[in-house]
Amino acid sequence: GAGVSQSPSNKVTEKGKDVELRCDPISGHTALYWYRQSLGQGLEFLIYFQGNSAPDKSGLPSDRFSAERTGGSVSTLTIQRTQQEDSAVYLCASSLSGQGNEKLFFGSGTQLSVL
């Protein structure tokens, strides 16, 4: 596609429910990144996928968070048993191959509100 697409754009859920957030990267980009941005804060790195390699999960805040990337393209971030502190904007980005000199292309994010 023309850019990184994320869905839904907004998600309201109740505490304790599971949610799934979707990211569709730019076609041909092998690197995919998930970030979280709480209100008034910077971007917190969550997880990174590169091709078929095992993902770098070093930023995931707890074992309630998981992500997968099927077929090297679309990625899903799953949050189990959501808590109010999970409320944030979840941003996805992709880059061509994951090299350090590449620019990241971001989606518009999913605004998650946990009531």
Next chain:
Amino acid sequence: DAKTTQPPSMDCAEGRAANLPCNHSTISGNEYVYWYRQIHSQGPQYIIHGLKNNETNEMASLIITEDRKSSTLILPHATLRDTAVYYCIVRAYSGGGADGLTFGKGTHLIIQP
């Protein structure tokens, strides 16, 4: 933790040059300086990056000091649409992956009419 330090906010008059500073005193020789900006309710947008030479593109100029410990992003003729949060990050060329992907709180640039 972010490896860069930026002022939390700045004002600039419309039509004037906006100069946004960034301190990266612990930068390594193989790390690039990147600038992104985030307009309200959107994802961050790449602006420019450089290693040690000054760089210019259609959006901005990047001035990196000789010792590479700081840099300045210059928006030559700021418009109201340039109001955004500007992030400065450093990232190694060879590291890639998740290395150097921490964004701090950035600088909230407000362009005044």
